[in-house]
Amino acid sequence: MFKTLYSCPLTITRHENGPLHESRRLYLEHLAKEGASRSMLLRASGVMYRAAVRMNLDESSPVEQTAVAAAAKEWANRRDGNPNRRSAAPAEREFLQITCDWLRFAGRLQPRQTRVQHQSTIEAFCLYLEKERGLASASIQSTGIHLKNFFKTIPKRDLNKITTAVVEDFLRQKREAGCTRDGLCSLIYALRGFFNYGERQGWTKPGIGSQLYGPRKYREEQLPQGPSWADVQRLLATTETDRKVDIRDRAVLLLFAVYGLRAGEVERIRVEDIDWERKTLTIPRTKQRQARVCPLIDSLADAMARYIRGARPATQYPELFLRFRAPHRPFRHGGMYRIVRRRLDHLGISCPRPGPHGLRHACATHLLAQGFTLTEIGGHLGHHTYTATSVYAKVDMPTLRAVADLDLGGLV
Numbered sequence: 001m002f003k004t005l006y007s008c009p010l011t012i013t014r015h016e017n018g019p020l021h022e023s024r025r026l027y028l029e030h031l032a033k034e035g036a037s038r039s040m041l042l043r044a045s046g047v048m049y050r051a052a053v054r055m056n057l058d059e060s061s062p063v064e065q066t067a068v069a070a071a072a073k074e075w076a077n078r079r080d081g082n083p084n085r086r087s088a089a090p091a092e093r094e095f096l097q098i099t100c101d102w103l104r105f106a107g108r109l110q111p112r113q114t115r116v117q118h119q120s121t122i123e124a125f126c127l128y129l130e131k132e133r134g135l136a137s138a139s140i141q142s143t144g145i146h147l148k149n150f151f152k153t154i155p156k157r158d159l160n161k162i163t164t165a166v167v168e169d170f171l172r173q174k175r176e177a178g179c180t181r182d183g184l185c186s187l188i189y190a191l192r193g194f195f196n197y198g199e200r201q202g203w204t205k206p207g208i209g210s211q212l213y214g215p216r217k218y219r220e221e222q223l224p225q226g227p228s229w230a231d232v233q234r235l236l237a238t239t240e241t242d243r244k245v246d247i248r249d250r251a252v253l254l255l256f257a258v259y260g261l262r263a264g265e266v267e268r269i270r271v272e273d274i275d276w277e278r279k280t281l282t283i284p285r286t287k288q289r290q291a292r293v294c295p296l297i298d299s300l301a302d303a304m305a306r307y308i309r310g311a312r313p314a315t316q317y318p319e320l321f322l323r324f325r326a327p328h329r330p331f332r333h334g335g336m337y338r339i340v341r342r343r344l345d346h347l348g349i350s351c352p353r354p355g356p357h358g359l360r361h362a363c364a365t366h367l368l369a370q371g372f373t374l375t376e377i378g379g380h381l382g383h384h385t386y387t388a389t390s391v392y393a394k395v396d397m398p399t400l401r402a403v404a405d406l407d408l409g410g411l412v
Helices: 009-017 021-033 038-054 065-076 088-105 119-133 137-153 164-176 181-201 229-237 244-257 263-267 298-310 335-347 356-369 374-381 390-395 397-404
Strands: 280-283 292-295
Touching: 009 021, 009 038, 021 038, 021 088, 038 065, 038 088, 065 088, 119 137, 119 181, 137 164, 137 181, 164 181, 229 244, 229 335, 229 356, 244 263, 244 298, 244 335, 244 356, 263 335, 263 356, 335 356, 356 374
Parallel strands: none
Antiparallel strands: 280 292
16 A cells, blocks of 8 residues: 555655554555545555654554544644644644544544543433434434533532532523523523433432523524525535535535525435436435425436536445545534535625525525415425424515505504
8 A cells, every 4th residue: 555655665664664554554445445535545644654653652552532632733733843834723633633533443542531420320311312202313412512511510519419509500600601592591401301300310309400491582583594595696606616525515505505404404315315217305304203205406406416426435325415535424413514604604605504504594585585485485494383484474575564564544
């Protein structure tokens, strides 16, 4: 592998005789099988060699992720660095990601030890949310983060000695720190569920969960927070190139902006969900836990066909959209957001929701401006109740003006 990548004999000798040469070679071969480009293999080879040398890695000892992070920071900010090289942040991120991926492949990476007090209890509650409540993984992850933050902040004490006053003092600190009403509601929802469950299990004092109330929230108090349709068209125009990443992102953005899909729905679409003969697209595992079949419009069909034929990496994963950085895997939570956010920032487009859900709002607002009813828009977005779509009534300016112009006679 090293003789294939490098032409200089001294460089080949350095890599072949360097520490952990066999482990580095196996990982490079793995990346090559996954479709990594030559430039990616060269970057990975260089980073792994530097990590093995600078961290003084041996043949078998486990490596903590915190140690890799410290080495990455040291490498990116080294005094003997070339002043013309990239800024420190991208170099640190590249060192950390490649080294962690390599050590994880070798089975030697130990994740960060972020255990807090009552960690096992938090894990038991999250398992209950998954197995018995059936919550989505993102919701369970968010709940776990809230609970860890709570137990890291409060003084250490037994679980059955935590009182309502302790929880209220924690919430007061959050309010004073500027936590929004939505953030407080999410936090209190997690704490209430945990203490109610803990009360049933005999872990906590009774009555704590029932005394936790969030700030008042008003239904539909905010306007839809997506970009304008003109900005959406500018966004789609940036993908009209022959670059593989643009070919993939065009299909992704069409699903957000034209179909109004959620990020998780797009992540879970498989190649087999496309019926080319009937021109339909099946959206698996929607928010309502059931599949939804949509017609496949020509522009999206062309974008998907072009992506599958000429840009999609050849892997065994059934998911349609894969990341281009080897190893080619389906997108994880947050990957779709970064696609949209990066392109909006590049165009200088600013909106309160600069992600997939913002494009979903833009889709609904555009349909309303075209004369579609709220019932039709709700069906397009996959809403099961009218109230979920009624927020868009506030941006229906023609109808609101018509209501304002009504002559009520002597009624007022």
